[in-house]
Amino acid sequence: MPSVIAEDSVGIVNSQIYSHTQPFTLQCGTTLPSYELVYETYGALNENKSNAILICHALSGHHHAAGYHSMDEHKPGWWDTCIGPNKPIDTNLFYVVSVNNLGGCHGSTGPLTLDPETQKFYGPSFPSVLVRDWVVSQSHLADHLGIHKFAAIVGGSLGGMQALQWTIDFPERVHAALLIACAAKLSAQNIAFNEIARQAITTDPNFFAGRYVENSVKPSQGLMLARMIGHVTYLSDDGMRDRFGRELKSGDLSSGGGVEFQVESYLHYQGRAFSKHFDANTYVLMTKALDYFDPARETGDDLVATLAPVKAKFLVLSFSSDWRFPVDRSREIVNALIEARKNVAAAEIESDQGHDSFLLPIERYVRILRSYLIRVAGEVGK
Amino acid sequence: MKLRADLKLISELVNPNARVLDLGCGEGDLLAHLQNTKQVNGYGLDVDADNIRICIDKGVNVIEQNLDDGLSNFADDSFDMVVMTETLQSVREPDHLLKEMLRIGEECVVTFPNFGHWRCRLQLLTFGRMPVANHLPHSWFNTPNIHLCTFKDFEALCLDLNLRIIQRRVVDYKHNEYTWLSSAPNLLGTVAFYRLGKNS
Numbered sequence: 001m002p003s004v005i006a007e008d009s010v011g012i013v014n015s016q017i018y019s020h021t022q023p024f025t026l027q028c029g030t031t032l033p034s035y036e037l038v039y040e041t042y043g044a045l046n047e048n049k050s051n052a053i054l055i056c057h058a059l060s061g062h063h064h065a066a067g068y069h070s071m072d073e074h075k076p077g078w079w080d081t082c083i084g085p086n087k088p089i090d091t092n093l094f095y096v097v098s099v100n101n102l103g104g105c106h107g108s109t110g111p112l113t114l115d116p117e118t119q120k121f122y123g124p125s126f127p128s129v130l131v132r133d134w135v136v137s138q139s140h141l142a143d144h145l146g147i148h149k150f151a152a153i154v155g156g157s158l159g160g161m162q163a164l165q166w167t168i169d170f171p172e173r174v175h176a177a178l179l180i181a182c183a184a185k186l187s188a189q190n191i192a193f194n195e196i197a198r199q200a201i202t203t204d205p206n207f208f209a210g211r212y213v214e215n216s217v218k219p220s221q222g223l224m225l226a227r228m229i230g231h232v233t234y235l236s237d238d239g240m241r242d243r244f245g246r247e248l249k250s251g252d253l254s255s256g257g258g259v260e261f262q263v264e265s266y267l268h269y270q271g272r273a274f275s276k277h278f279d280a281n282t283y284v285l286m287t288k289a290l291d292y293f294d295p296a297r298e299t300g301d302d303l304v305a306t307l308a309p310v311k312a313k314f315l316v317l318s319f320s321s322d323w324r325f326p327v328d329r330s331r332e333i334v335n336a337l338i339e340a341r342k343n344v345a346a347a348e349i350e351s352d353q354g355h356d357s358f359l360l361p362i363e364r365y366v367r368i369l370r371s372y373l374i375r376v377a378g379e380v381g382k
Numbered sequence: 383m384k385l386r387a388d389l390k391l392i393s394e395l396v397n398p399n400a401r402v403l404d405l406g407c408g409e410g411d412l413l414a415h416l417q418n419t420k421q422v423n424g425y426g427l428d429v430d431a432d433n434i435r436i437c438i439d440k441g442v443n444v445i446e447q448n449l450d451d452g453l454s455n456f457a458d459d460s461f462d463m464v465v466m467t468e469t470l471q472s473v474r475e476p477d478h479l480l481k482e483m484l485r486i487g488e489e490c491v492v493t494f495p496n497f498g499h500w501r502c503r504l505q506l507l508t509f510g511r512m513p514v515a516n517h518l519p520h521s522w523f524n525t526p527n528i529h530l531c532t533f534k535d536f537e538a539l540c541l542d543l544n545l546r547i548i549q550r551r552v553v554d555y556k557h558n559e560y561t562w563l564s565s566a567p568n569l570l571g572t573v574a575f576y577r578l579g580k581n582s
Contacts, residue, residue, distance in 0.1 A: 375439065
């Protein structure tokens, strides 16, 4: 909890709700009669409304990206290292919008919402949501805020996929897209990890086919396991060796009694914390959105053709030790952008922190983000 | 901004709206100039972290890519001009890279320091030491230049690889061009400037 707010923090922030009162038909064909998105904003929208940046969150993210909800809050928002006055996503220059995606569990309409038609929790019957649906719903929020064109749309991992989809579906509404530790589609290995996570959740005896809320329980064990698997894939072998090695939290290796390795303790802690704050149905829904993302599918797997209508310029960043979204996946995007004659800059950041690197204040990474966005600020005007 | 003399020579060869690939683009001066003056669709490859950030500051399309890893990610005939200034001598497979440049590009421009310059020859002949000169400032043990050559060597390679030499120019180490240098390029020229095309 902050005793004082740092100068480069956005400070105390409040979440807001956007209510979409019109029916919204999803890609799967189901129509939501209405929906709500919870979001936060940092900085001020300029007169021309040209300085807005949209932050798209990753699998387990949400709208609270920077600052504190109160002086009692334990930790700042999930991307506080990058968002704030004089930080790379500089709130002195930009109006930053951060939204919790549809189907989420932090306040936007999702499995934990009451279905207005049945007056029951949506739960597992919440319709399948694709990255495209998120992008359209975010565009509704942008309309509501009076933003026609974003100066930049920024996202890591699944967030980068949303930024990429934006440039394809709304070419006129994105000046720059920043794709960080991203991929144009998941690999078989990635889908496999997601399926293991889903199985961990759905086979928990407390899952009740997704109707755990009605049964007054939570599939915490399954969610914890899912998170532990995910977490390992977000780190790297070297990173884990440096951080945990074979250190013991307790017990004695020579007798083998009561042994708990530090890494075990860490994963248990992370898994438990996550299972308290995250909804199991949302986890299943979001991992599926990840798996199904494949914008080139409609053009016969020709990403270059898919990118033809795109007008945005791109910054593509990847991390050397990221094996969940490896450097090669970013190169695929970069090569397609070059072939499609789009403006793109790309850097491969040295880091031993794996996929999680995109959330960390790695010096070279942060400097590039800042350089790129200062340039963008100049291009979109004050 | 004053453009380095050799980059100015190159920019004169590039048509407006052309597609340009700059191998070892450094701080992106050439591409920034071409983007601003000729609206080219240009990309630069580099591996130096500072260079990459400076390119980004300038709005240059810089891609972090090591030339020694090859250029197989670029399609045949996908660029009008592929440029490589003062980089040939430090890559692992210059011959392979030259072929790749003309696979990707309609034309290419290559510049490199001439190891046949009289100062180099004199140092080796009289002192028996590896040459150090304005255009080759490193000592033998810390030089990035692992494939030095002369005008004559380079032209022999072009013949071997069946590459067409469209133009040869000779410049001094400050990249200025003087007609007297052309009288004996291999002896007097410090930097070689070649414009290459495909043999039909």
